[in-house]
Amino acid sequence: MEVSGLTKVFPNGTRALAGVDLTVEAGETVVLLGANGAGKSILQKSLTRLVEPTSGSVRVLGTEVTTASSGELRTLRRRVGIVFQRINLVRELSVLTNVIHGALGRAGTPRNWMAITARSQQRVEAMEALERVGLAGVADRRAEQLSGGHQQRVAIARMLMQRPEIILADEPVAALDPRAGRSVMDLLWQIAADEGMTLVCTLHQLQLARDYGQRVVALRDGTVAFDSVMSQVPDSWLRELYADEDDGDVPAFVEGLPS
Known part of the structure; x- marks a missing residue:
């Protein structure tokens, strides 16, 4: 996947994405992390044009998504498996x-x-x-x-x-209890490993990102805040990532981080 300068502005003026650049290699597993409203789901939906970007370019499995015809999009979407938060x-x-x-x-x-x-x-x-x-x-x-x-x-x-050749998982465990959520995460990561598939998983839960995200791409206000190996991310970056969330939504792990 290659994303370059991707923006999304809704008719009411809300800017969900503000110039996102991202490259994901074949077979890579990536966690998209961020607070509510950071742009994670919009970015992921833009990868198959379930959301129409305002500007920028997206290339997935050799297809120029932003300029693809309806037939080309249908073909691409057959090659991309999506796991939604709402199970449907x-x-x-x-x-x-x-x-x-x-x-x-x-x-x-x-x-x-x-x-x-x-x-x-x-x-x-x-x-x-x-x-x-x-x-x-x-x-x-x-x-x-x-x-x-x-x-x-x-x-x-x-x-x-x-x-599919790629899995996009959008908050796949948000509606599940912690034990069931970890079971589903284990399953997704095992399938990706067994099949050598590319996996991009959107998460809000910081602890899950800590446990599963070898590479973590963090979004804040529609831009990439950092792109790193999770083990090398300092606590200060994580606190800043969630700084604007209401107290009730801040993950317990973040609340315990040093200032």
């Missing part, structure tokens, strides 16, 4: 059907709308994806019957059905 499963359908839906971008036949009508090849691949995330045993259950952590694992299995 079809709650009334089975876990297996939800996972099979991940293949619709490359095999958009109506047969894949339901597990019972999908081709055997798609069902087998979906079961393999569920096995990968440790949930093969609940394939026949309705998605709404699972815990939040398990639903996010189903969403990851659905993403794997795309056969």
Whole structure:
């Protein structure tokens, strides 16, 4: 990925991004860190033009995203797996059907709308994806019957059905309890390592960034505040990163940092 001079200004005048430059190499795992409103999610959504940038350029997997046609964007988005904060499963359908839906971008036949009508090849691949995330045993259950952590694992299995080359995870554990969140983070990092995939994960939680972020790109007010190996980031940088947050939102780790 190559991002150069990226800006995003909304019609009401809010400047979400103010000249972001970023390069991510193939196979790299990167955490985008920052306070609420820093521009993390807008930057990530700009990578596949789910948000239309105001200016600047984005190149992903050889595609010039900012000038790509609708057909080129569809092709690119099939190669990029996205894990959202809102899990967006079809709650009334089975876990297996939800996972099979991940293949619709490359095999958009109506047969894949339901597990019972999908081709055997798609069902087998979906079961393999569920096995990968440790949930093969609940394939026949309705998605709404699972815990939040398990639903996010189903969403990851659905993403794997795309056969993506890049994973973009946008606050994937924000709605989960700490134990379930770490389980999902472990899973994402293991998949990226096993497949040699590029992973960009947006986080608000500083401690998770400390534990998982080998490379951390921190955003503040729509610009890159620092881009570093997490183990080399001084505490003063982290305190400054969250300085404007309300007391109730400041991570406990930041509150304990020396001034």
